[in-house]
Amino acid sequence: MRLRNIPGAEDMLRQFPTYVNNPAQYKGTWSDCFGNSNPIHVEIGSGKGRFINTLASRFPSTNFIAIELKAEVLYRTAQRTEQKDIPNLKLIQFDAFKITELFAPGELDRIYLNFSDPWPKKRHSKRRLTHFSFLRQYRAVLKQDGEIHLKTDNQNLFEFSLNQFANELFQLRHVSLDLHSSEQAATNVMTEYEERFSNRGQRIFRTEALCKPIAPTDKPAKDN
Amino acid sequence: MRLRNIPGAEDMLRQFPTYVNNPAQYKGTWSDCFGNSNPIHVEIGSGKGRFINTLASRFPSTNFIAIELKAEVLYRTAQRTEQKDIPNLKLIQFDAFKITELFAPGELDRIYLNFSDPWPKKRHSKRRLTHFSFLRQYRAVLKQDGEIHLKTDNQNLFEFSLNQFANELFQLRHVSLDLHSSEQAATNVMTEYEERFSNRGQRIFRTEALCKPIAPTDKPAKDN
Numbered sequence: 329m330r331l332r333n334i335p336g337a338e339d340m341l342r343q344f345p346t347y348v349n350n351p352a353q354y355k356g357t358w359s360d361c362f363g364n365s366n367p368i369h370v371e372i373g374s375g376k377g378r379f380i381n382t383l384a385s386r387f388p389s390t391n392f393i394a395i396e397l398k399a400e401v402l403y404r405t406a407q408r409t410e411q412k413d414i415p416n417l418k419l420i421q422f423d424a425f426k427i428t429e430l431f432a433p434g435e436l437d438r439i440y441l442n443f444s445d446p447w448p449k450k451r452h453s454k455r456r457l458t459h460f461s462f463l464r465q466y467r468a469v470l471k472q473d474g475e476i477h478l479k480t481d482n483q484n485l486f487e488f489s490l491n492q493f494a495n496e497l498f499q500l501r502h503v504s505l506d507l508h509s510s511e512q513a514a515t516n517v518m519t520e521y522e523e524r525f526s527n528r529g530q531r532i533f534r535t536e537a538l539c540k541p542i543a544p545t546d547k548p549a550k551d552n
Numbered sequence: 553m554r555l556r557n558i559p560g561a562e563d564m565l566r567q568f569p570t571y572v573n574n575p576a577q578y579k580g581t582w583s584d585c586f587g588n589s590n591p592i593h594v595e596i597g598s599g600k601g602r603f604i605n606t607l608a609s610r611f612p613s614t615n616f617i618a619i620e621l622k623a624e625v626l627y628r629t630a631q632r633t634e635q636k637d638i639p640n641l642k643l644i645q646f647d648a649f650k651i652t653e654l655f656a657p658g659e660l661d662r663i664y665l666n667f668s669d670p671w672p673k674k675r676h677s678k679r680r681l682t683h684f685s686f687l688r689q690y691r692a693v694l695k696q697d698g699e700i701h702l703k704t705d706n707q708n709l710f711e712f713s714l715n716q717f718a719n720e721l722f723q724l725r726h727v728s729l730d731l732h733s734s735e736q737a738a739t740n741v742m743t744e745y746e747e748r749f750s751n752r753g754q755r756i757f758r759t760e761a762l763c764k765p766i767a768p769t770d771k772p773a774k775d776n
Contacts, residue, residue, distance in 0.1 A: 483729050483730070486729065487727060487728065487729045487730075490714075490724065490727045491724075491725070491726070491727050494723060494724035494725060494727065495725070497723070499718060499721070500714065500715075500718035500724065501715070501718060501719070502715070503711060503714045503715050503718065504711060505707050505710065505711045505729075506707070506711075540770075543767060546764075
């Protein structure tokens with residue numbers, strides 16, 4: 329998503345009670361930050377934030393964290409919270425590749441990846457948020473049986489992701505090649521992007537990937 | 553595939569040296585039947601037989617078995633062998649659901665499912681050749697790390713199959729949502745059906761599913 333550069337976005341973010349400055353200080357102690365021990369769900373690349381705001385309102389007994397690399401994009405999410413303190417939502421400006429600096433092993437219950445940048449060129453595949461190097465970081469912070477929920481309109485990214493998940497021994501579940509025509513559509517929370525592209529008749533792909541323990545005899549595939 | 557009923561097809565099949573009468577007698581001793589201990593690859597629902605004939609010619613060090621329920625369809629495959637004895641190809645008229653009557657545990661290295669009937673109605677889902685009840689039969693006769701190779705043009709059957717494989721703890725590999733545009737296209741052997749539908753611009757889906765051992769702590773998903 330392109331947004332105009334917003335001068336001083338980082339400073340402005342600090343005005344919002346949902347924004348967390350220096351989030352790495354909470355590594356291993358996010359329960360203290362939220363003031364409860366509810367499960368923690370993270371969205372990586374939260375865009376303008378409609379998805380995570382909707383979830384935070386709908387599920388008050390879950391803690392939500394939006395991680396976004398770009399301050400000006402995160403600022404749009406923050407604006408959506410309208411200066412209100414939503415106790416179960418936190419906003420973080422951070423690089424997903426360094427997610428192990430933010431969370432301790434097993435601290436997260438779920439990670440959402442919604443309409444991530446497909447990085448279509450093969451030489452950029454390492455930047456895709458489902459590249460195995462990212463999946464290993466996610467595994468390092470997810471609980472056993474923790475979940476990654478992926479949605480995308482990009483067929484090539486979806487195919488790539490299915491293979492990366494399988495190679496890294498995540499267990500797939502609820503794979504959908506046309507989400508809005510499936511039984512899952514009833515409980516689906518749409519992102520801004522999703523609504524726009526779905527209205528154009530574009531198919532949406534979705535899968536869940538469970539973080540199963542890797543037995544000592546198991547090895548991730550070599551052809552990653 | 554619809555073919556005219558061919559009266560006496562079963563009797564006519566017996567003329568072909570590739571045809572195996574009473575195949576259950578070879579359970580556990582297929583190596584003797586082939587006269588060697590090469591790996592055994594089975595195609596279930598072999599249609600007119602172009603795929604398996606091509607493979608049998610191309611890979612003489614692998615033993616191939618075509619299993620087909622309908623005698624008149626298998627007869628077309630047999631005709632393709634033109635009375636020649638192709639030593640690494642056998643044809644069997646049998647019901648895939650009873651595959652454990654044909655093979656001993658671990659006797660097979662690979663199963664091919666090409667363009668199987670999608671049985672689109674939900675109440676017929678048990679008849680799909682990737683329904684979990686079939687997958688458990690396949691697991692019972694495949695070697696550890698044995699493979700199932702699935703190709704279909706039917707998106708719903710493919711989606712269903714990915715979920716059934718994942719639920720039954722097969723490990724997916726080389727998932728392709730558009731086979732003929734992928735790197736795998738170069739080595740792909742087309743079936744009659746595949747060529748016809750691909751020429752019309754229809755996408756072909758493909759996956760491989762590896763028969764991994766199920767640890768005592770693992771359980772297939774409950775929502776099969």
